[in-house]
Amino acid sequence: MARNFRLHCLTKNRTNPAYVGAQIGAARLADSLGCTLVGAAPATPDDPGEQIALLEEALASRPDAILIAPVHTTALDPTLRKVVDAGIPLVFFVASAPAIAADTFVTADNRTLAAAAAGRLFEHLGGTGEVAILEGLPQSPTAAPRAEGFRAAASGYPRIRIVDSAVGDYQHAGGRLAMARMLERHARIDGVVAANDAMALGAIAALREAGREAAVVGINAMPDAIRAIRSGAMLATVSYDALSLVCTGVHAAVRILTGRPVPRLLELPADVVDVGNCAAWDVPYEQRPLPTWESATGIA
Known part of the structure; x- marks a missing residue:
């Protein structure tokens, strides 16, 4: 069980249900791991300025790790560099800022x-x-x-x-x-x-x-x-499922904070879901099974 690490999770907006689900999943998993998670997203969907402000607030609070799906490939770079320079583990999920050397990036092809x-x-x-x-x-x-x-x-x-x-x-x-x-x-x-x-x-x-x-x-x-x-x-x-991606990011953050290795890039599989196999996915985010590190990545 991890100690009570404080994690901040920043998504792109509050209007896309996929990101609502991501925050729900991240909070559920963090709680199960004994961690505290603060979630935030721009009120204006995908607004770089608002996400920069939220990232500055997160940085000022000195969390143990920050997880973020950047709304823009370059606009957040100066603030993201501050996170890296402060020695705070940085995890990208869904999207990344290519010029910034995050600890890991959880995505799919x-x-x-x-x-x-x-x-x-x-x-x-x-x-x-x-x-x-x-x-x-x-x-x-x-x-x-x-x-x-x-x-x-x-x-x-x-x-x-x-x-x-x-x-x-x-x-x-x-x-x-x-x-x-x-x-x-x-x-x-x-x-x-x-x-x-x-x-x-x-x-x-x-x-x-x-x-x-x-x-x-x-x-x-x-x-x-x-x-x-x-x-x-x-x-x-x-099944490019933001809940699975961010939960893998939460696992990665905890591993980093406890001195365990994490690859720089984690590409999760994504399968076609149709009427033949959708029953397993017909579950609200509050009840969807949370991936383990091993089930998501195949890494022990």
């Missing part, structure tokens, strides 16, 4: 998992159809590799045509608005591949409002997305 999500959609469409892409927030380091993964998968299906692409900012409202505008531009859209579940669910709402149908896939395995899959409203998601 965004390009590969996006290609897997798109491939599930393309196979469902029988390898033919007109597809729209909903991309994430441009400043986010996960947005570009996921868009690349979608297009790389499409290159293997000559009869799949990417007819449009729009930015939904990784938010439900953004996905809904972007999808509504694409539906106005195109009389036919057979499938939608979204860079996260929040946008996918927004796209489903827009499709319903327009009286249209299309197969939709997302990324995150959020409880709302799982319910949509079970109801038939959504085709699939990918």
Whole structure:
């Protein structure tokens, strides 16, 4: 059992349920390990200035470790360097700031998992159809590799045509608005591949409002997305689960603080989740099983 380490966990926003789930999971795990965790996120979604201020506050409180999903690849660098210079263990999860040497970065291969999500959609469409892409927030380091993964998968299906692409900012409202505008531009859209579940669910709402149908896939395995899959409203998601990522980060922080080795990069597996295997994911964040260090990383 770890001693009562004080951990600070900073996510990107309070509006994406995946990050709400991450904070729930991190707090549950920290408590089970005998640690104290303070969670925070910008009130304005993905706002660099607000996250910098929150990081400065965390640094001033001298916690034992800081876990953060940076909202921008470079904007937080000066404050992140202060964390490193202060000797406070720094753990990135979901996203990173590449110029900063954190103790570890917990993620998954965004390009590969996006290609897997798109491939599930393309196979469902029988390898033919007109597809729209909903991309994430441009400043986010996960947005570009996921868009690349979608297009790389499409290159293997000559009869799949990417007819449009729009930015939904990784938010439900953004996905809904972007999808509504694409539906106005195109009389036919057979499938939608979204860079996260929040946008996918927004796209489903827009499709319903327009009286249209299309197969939709997302990324995150959020409880709302799982319910949509079970109801038939959504085709699939990918288990890029922020709860699992941050919990692995909590384990990593405690290992660092107790003198045990942690790799600089931890890439967790991410599987396609559809109606055939979604039952295990149909659990609210408050009740989802928390990963152990060994189960998440395979490291004893």
